Amino acid sequence: MTMPVDLENWHLVDGYLGVIVIVAVVALLAAGGLFLLFRPGRKAAPPVKPPEPPTLPEEKRPAGAGEEGEGATTTLPPPAVPVTPAVVAPPEVEVPPPSAGRMVRLRSRLARSQSAFGRGLLELLSRDRLDDEVWDEIEENLITADVGVSPTRVMVEELRTKVKVLGTRTPEEVRKLLREQLLAQVNPDLDRTLRVQKHGDRPAVVLVVGVNGTGKTTTTGKLARALVGDGKKVVLGAADTFRAAAADQLQTWGERVGADVVRGPEGSDPASVAFDATARGIEEKVDAVIVDTAGRLHTKTGLMDELGKVKRVIEKKATVDEVLLVLDATTGQNGMRQAQVFGEVVNITGIALTKLDGTAKGGIVISVQRELGVPVKLVGLGEGPDDLAPFDPEVFVDAILGD
C-alpha cells in the first residue's frame, strides 16, 4: 500500500525541513564551541595576583623575618625581648705628658723649619774672604728671617769684630761664634716662668689674648693640657663669646683632660664669663683658671674696653697673674704690628709664639721680645695636642744651626 502524496501541501513540508536543518546546525556549532571551551587540559587564564607587600633589603630586614619554616601558615610576631638601656661610657680622660723637655722632643720640627736660615749664615761666615758684599748678604739673611733691623745691625757689628780677631776660622769656630751671637739676641736670661702658681686658696689666672686665627683657642687648650700633664687642676673660661665654635672647641679640649669649661651664650658679655670661670676655679680649688678672650681688633678703644673690663672683673675675685699674647710666627711684620696694639692696651707678661713649625722666619722670637719687652714663654710647634712647649733659647738656637 502506498501513501498518497499531498502535492498541494508539499511546499509546506519543504519549509519545515529547512527550519529544522538550520536549528540542528546552530545546535551543533554551539555544542562544539562549548566543548572547545571546557575540554580537559585547557589552561585557565592566570588569576590576578594580589600586590605583594614591599620587602626590605637583606640588611634592613628585622631578625627572623622571612625565616619561617616550610609549611608555616601563620606568622607570629617574635616574642618581645626586654630592651636593656645602652650604657654610655663617660669620655675617657687623657693623661697628657708633662711640659718639661717638650722642646727637645719637638726639636726636629724646629730644625726642619729653621735650619735653612742657619745653614745660609754658616756658609757665608765660613767663606775665606768676607768682603762688604758678603756682610751685606749676611745682613739680608738676618732681616729676611725677621730678626729685625736693630738686632741685625748689632749682630753684624759683633760678628765683624770677632771675625777680624779670629782671622782664619775653622767651621767649629764659625758655628760657636754664630751660636753666641744668636743666643745673646734671644736672651737666655729673661724670666720665662709661666705664672701659674696658686695663691693660697685662690687659683692663678691666665688671660689669653690675641688676634683671631693666630691659634689663641688652640693654645689655650694646649696649655690646659700641659698644666694637667704637670699635675695641676685647671678650669677654662670661654670668654671668646663672639664665635660659638670657639667655645665648642675649648669645651672639647677641656673634656679630653677632665677640665671644667665655663661658657656663656653666643654674644654674651665676655667679662661675665671670665668672672664665672674665676668663681668656679675658686670653688673647685683649682690651680689655674685660663681665660680665652675674643680680643677682636675693631678699634683700639674697643679692644681696650673689652680686655680692660675682663681684667677688672676677674680682679674682683682673684689676680690676673699672666697675660699671654698669642702671636702667629708666620705673619711676620703684620703680626708684629698687631702685637704692638695689644701691648698698648694690656700689660702683656708673656708671648706664646705659634706655628713656628711653619716658617723659616724664626728671627721673630728676637724682634717680638725686643719690640714688646716681654719674653717668649711658649712656642707652638704643630697642630697636635701636645705640640706646645715652654720656650728654651738654647734648644732654639741649636735647631737653627742644625746641631
Ligand SMILES: Nc1nc2c(ncn2[C@@H]2O[C@H](COP(=O)(O)OP(=O)(O)OP(=O)(O)O)[C@@H](O)[C@H]2O)c(=O)[nH]1
Ligand atoms: N702648624 C701649626 N698650626 C697651629 C699651631 N697653633 C695653632 N695652629 C692652627 O691654627 C689654626 C687656628 O687656630 P685657632 O686656635 O682656632 O685660632 P684662634 O686664634 O683661636 O681663632 P678663633 O678660634 O677664630 O678665635 C688651627 O688650625 C690650629 O690647629 C702651631 O703651633 N702650629
